Amino acid sequence: MKHPHILLFTGKGGVGKTTIAAATAIRAADLGHRTLLMSADPAHSLSDALQKSLGPEPKAVEPNLYAQEIDVYYSIRKYWGALRDYVLRVFKWQKVDETLAEEFAALPGMEEGASFLWVEKFYREGEFDAIIIDSAPTGETLKLLSLPLVGQWWMERIFPIHKKVTKRLGPMVRAVTNVPIPEDETYEAVEDLYSKLLAIHEVLADPDRSAIRLVLNPERMVIQEASRMYTYLQLYGYPVDAAIVNRILPDDGSNTFRNYIRAQKRHLHEIEEAFAPLPIFRVPHLGQEVFGTRLLRQIGERLYEQKDPTTIFVKERSYLLKAQNGAYLLEIHLPLLQKGDVSVTQYGDELVIQVRNQRRNFFLPKFLAYYTASSARLQEGWLRVHFDKPKQVE
Ligand SMILES: Nc1ncnc2c1ncn2[C@@H]1O[C@H](COP(=O)(O)OP(=O)(O)OP(=O)(O)O)[C@@H](O)[C@H]1O
Ligand SMILES: [Mg+2]
Structure with missing residues (x-):
């Protein structure tokens, strides 16, 4: 079985992550790759970009192209059944209002965890050739990518102790306090969850199977944030294989934007220096907002030209x-x-x-x-x- 390549797009808020991820996916699908485009940003905008209604399961949107917006509540029900039941019982026991309990059952990290579990599933099943992830702005992505490490720590240090103690004291605690004790299946659910997260972490850190692409604009603050992100991703051992400079204004002699265009030239030069040896892709400003598959396709074609977007362009760490x-x-x-x-x-x-x-x-x-x-x-x-x-x- 062939496993898909995983490409994750990240960058500062508003730089064009969703647009570029969608354009990449359309181009990949046009080249004949079975492609899944997944939005892992809880503030989804993928359906707006594609102008198609999307749901929490993959939906066919174009030949070879499926798209999905991760929904944390839906995913909790699907993947965390036993865990959710237990958390709800604890909250109920603490007399927390039921609707609030439901809200609390989405523990911190679950939003991020949810998209990882989907990636793990599709990676394992090998149904797609490429999985393209549109992620939340920079800080959130870093949290997402460090999640399996945090989870591992928690699993190794805290969870076995907790398990042993409740196993031994279970009947006693039950008699005295009637705190809900997690069932064996709750433990199994947690263990299964984290083993999946660890598995996908390994895939995302493997330059033969995954790459992260940085999206940026030729603007100072954006470049700084992207450089910092590049450092951190490499520090965590996540492979980055390209930088994509989006919304470049054409130098058409316009007077109004003269200074902006001059600064932009300087910034483009800086980007080349700061991100070498990464290939730098350039995308012009289209002069209008980018909605719908026609404009996205145009961006995807110009962006990758003769290259196959599902190729991993750089594999060495720098x-x-x-x-x-x-x-x-x-x-x-x-x-x-x-x-x-x-x-x-x-x-x-x-x-x-x-x-x-x-x-x-x-x-x-x-x-x-x-x-x-x-x-x-x-x-x-x-x-x-x-x-x-x-x-x-x-
Ligand atoms: N090359 C382009 N030319 C013109 N408009 C663009 C281009 N790329 C993106 N846009 C527009 O810029 C806006 C922001 O793009 P997009 O939603 O892709 O950014 P984002 O990085 O995903 O934002 P967020 O951080 O909110 O998720 C959108 O209105 C989009 O249509
Ligand atoms: Mg977006």
């Missing part, structure tokens, strides 16, 4: 952080900078790298702000920076 006796070694792949004297200056969680007349700002994981960059070397396109341990806080 960023590695290694712990070394309490200090850190950071390795960044900078293929545009071959050799030469390099100077590196650290400003908190930003690193400014200067090689001859080229300069590049690089976002560090926030905790490295407490460490000091002590030396840097550039060898065969890789920059290696040592970070010394922080001094003891008095």
